[in-house]
Structures are given as C-alpha cells and as structure tokens.
Amino acid sequence: MNNDMMSFQRKIPVRYDVDVFVAGGGPAGVAAAVSAARQGCRVLLIECQSCLGGTGTSGGLSMFCQFTDGVNFVADGIGREICDRLWAANGMGHTMARGMLTHVFYKIETLKRVYDEMVGGSQVDFLFCTQCIGVEATDGQIEMAICCGKNGLFAAKARVFVDCSGNGDLCAWAGAPFEKGDPSGNMQPGTLCSMWACIDWERVDAAGHGLWGQEKELPRAFADKVFATQDRHLPGMIRVGRHTGSGNIGHAFGVDGTDERSLTRALVACRKQILEYERFYKEYLKGYENMELVGSGPLLGIRETRRIMGDYVLCLEDFKTRACFDDEIGRYSYPIDIHEAQPDEKSFALFEKEFTSLQCGKGESYGIPYRVLTPRGLENMLVAGRCVSSDRHIQGSIRAMPGCFITGQAAGMAAAIAVEKKTSTRGIDVRELQQRLKKIGAFLPNA
Secondary structure: OOOOOOOOOOOOOEEEEEEEEEEOOOHHHHHHHHHHHHOOOOEEEEOOOOOOOHHHOOOOOOEEOOOEOOOOEOOOOHHHHHHHHHHHOOOEEEEEEEOOEEEEEEOHHHHHHHHHHHHHHOOOEEEOOOEEEEEEEEOOEEEEEEEEEOOEEEEEEEEEEEEOOOOOHHHHHOOOOEEEOOOOOOOOOEEOOEEEEOOOHHHHHHHOOOOOOOHHHHHHHHHOOOOOOOOOOOOEEEEOOOOOEEEEOOOEOOOOOOOHHHHHHHHHHHHHHHHHHHHHHHHHOOOOOOOEEEEEOOOOEOOOOEEEOEOOOEOHHHHHHOOOOOOEEEEEOOOOOOOOOOOOHHHHHHHHHHHHHOOOOOOOOEEEEHHHHOEOOOOOEEEOOOOOOEOHHHHHHHOOHHHHHHHHHHHHHHHHHHHHHOOOOOOOOHHHHHHHHHHOOOOOOOO
C-alpha cells in the first residue's frame, strides 16, 4: 500500500446555513430530523444512500425488533407514528413473538415512502446520494460539515450537529473519544440481506422450518460440507409476502464497517456465500425447494463499529438493574444481542447464553440518560443511534431500530432546544427536554 501524503486544498461553496445538521438518514437520523424540524428548526439531513432508513430499507432487512416491554410501547413518539403510518399504508406485515422477544415485519418499499413523507412533510431539507466527508471544528465547537454530492464538494454551516451516521463519523473526525469492538478489536459480523421469491410458506410452517426452526438442520449441512464456514448462527428467512422472504442469513466475519477495503472484501464474499445458503434452503428445508433469488441488498448490514464515549457510558450493570436516571430521555427493553465475532462452537455458545439470559421481563426496561448523547469534548454535537455512549453489551441492545428511534428523537429535540435557547448541548434544561419529549408521546414514566 502506498502511504505517500499530499496536501489537498480547495475553495468550496457554503451551500447551507441551518439550525440543525443531521448526518445519516437511518432510523435515528429520521427521528432526529423530524423532531427538530417540528420544533421550528431549519434542518438539513444528509444521506449517502438513495433512500432513508439505512439497513431497514437499503440493507434489505424488513423486520423491526420489539417496540414494547410487553406492557408499554417503549419506542413511543416517532416510533409509534412510523408504525401507524405503515399500518395505514398497508405496509405492516405480521408479528412473531417468542417469549418476550417480538419481531414486527413490514414492506420495505412502503417504509421508504413513509420516511419520505414524514421527513418531507416536516419541512426537512434532505439530500440523497450525498456523503459527509469531514468537519471543521475549533475548541470543541463544530463550525462546518464538509459534504460531497454529485456536483462536487460543499460545506454546510449549522448551530448544532447530530451524528446519526451509525459509525460516529462526525464525532470521531471532530476528536471525540471512542471505543471499537471488544478489548481485542473484534466486532460483530455484518450481514448482506437478500430477497427471495417462490417460497411455499404453508409447507414451511407445517414442517416447522419457519424463522425459529431453520437452525436445527444446519448440522446435516455441515456434515455434507455445504458451507465453507460452519456458521451456527442463522437469524433466518423472514416472511414478507405470500411467496416472498427476506433472508437475514449469513455473516461477514471480521468486517470493519469503517474501512472501505474491508467492506469491499465482505460484499464480494457475501454475494458468493448466498449460493451456499440457497443450496441449504432448497435441499435441507421444506417449502423452499423452488425459491429464487431476487437480489441482495445494496448495503451491507453492519451491527457494530465505533461507540462514541459521552458524559456517561451506559453499561451492562444498568441493563441488569433496570437502571433509572434523572436525565432519562427514554427506556428500552431489547435483549443483549451480540452476534459472535468468530464462527466456532465456543463463541456461539456464549452468544446463546447471553441472548437467553440477558433479557428483560414483562414490563421491564432500562433507562437511557441524556448524557449518552453528548460526546466528550464537543459542545454543539449530539450522537444518536447504534453508536451512542455505551459499553459493548448495551450496544448489542440499543442498536435495534426502535432503540434508534428513541435516541434519535431525543437528540433532535435537544438540538432544537439548544438552538432556541442559544446554548450548548450541555446547557439545555433536561427537565424541559423530558417534558417536550412526553408531549410527542415518548415513554418517560420517571420524568
């Protein structure tokens, strides 16, 4: 690899001057942008893909993890509105429950339109196919975001910036501390989701080969050397239509979502890996014999990269004690779901142990303090989504899309208050933030 360095300098237009700049249009970015705009802020949302929604649209994953704790709708506010809009547009599919674990399925194309309508209807200025590539910052104050669109480089000025990139890009570029993976640097594997047609779901259900019955046939396939890698963790094929399914199947082990070289290798390997899963489903499971691959997602699903270190680091003990905080901006209840970093029996056994034992009971949840949204050393930056300030265990829970709705709407609301009060993100009145969140429906029983 050539490590030569060069100086690159350009004069670029400052094309936008807004109140709130949101980087990333996934579930956290949508919630942040909509929340801030509905408080009267001028908001610019930048998204590098061709639609909003991140892995839940571009990545081909058509499933929400649980919105509730079995009693309360913990992802209330923006999360409930999205569910209601999907339902009204005939885009909400069926629900599957296994104990306290509940998955909600939806039509991807409908969710894309729901996001478009919510963001556009809230008067958010948003751009697709545009990448945020840097920031200009002085003494913890972000001045500009540097972006690249189809017609070149430009800058966007804002009073408050919200990093919903999933990887904490803006925060890291601005100098915020972060952690990444486990102590050895190992991260959860990614998944390239896929869409399949011609599945006989009646035969699938009759044979018990539905979402939570597919792994039991893996040992036979391993013995027959169907797979180059013996991956014991099979999230499964999800029913999304009368004869269609969304494959949350296969893992890209060792992928680093912050390295384009690693992503390239993983995408090539995953597209090849899909052929192994096609053989497995057709030859070892009933109802899939005539299935046909429609396509793989244009975006590789990434579960873990950076965790931005904030004024508080939410930790496993907080999950276990169902912690409450004075500055709570939400509560969540999804289990600790850390996909194993290595495809071996020991790693899979640890995943199963944690996933089955580290769960909330009915009506239980853990608190999310505002301080996990405030990156250390930065005065006008907030972070939301899977890279909020937490340890690796909590990241395995809060990374789910409903969790991102919770932190996203809080970050957007906090940004709006900071703009309105002309203060830093730490200077806002958290009580006022909580009351405004409650007005839009947020679940805050302790505020």
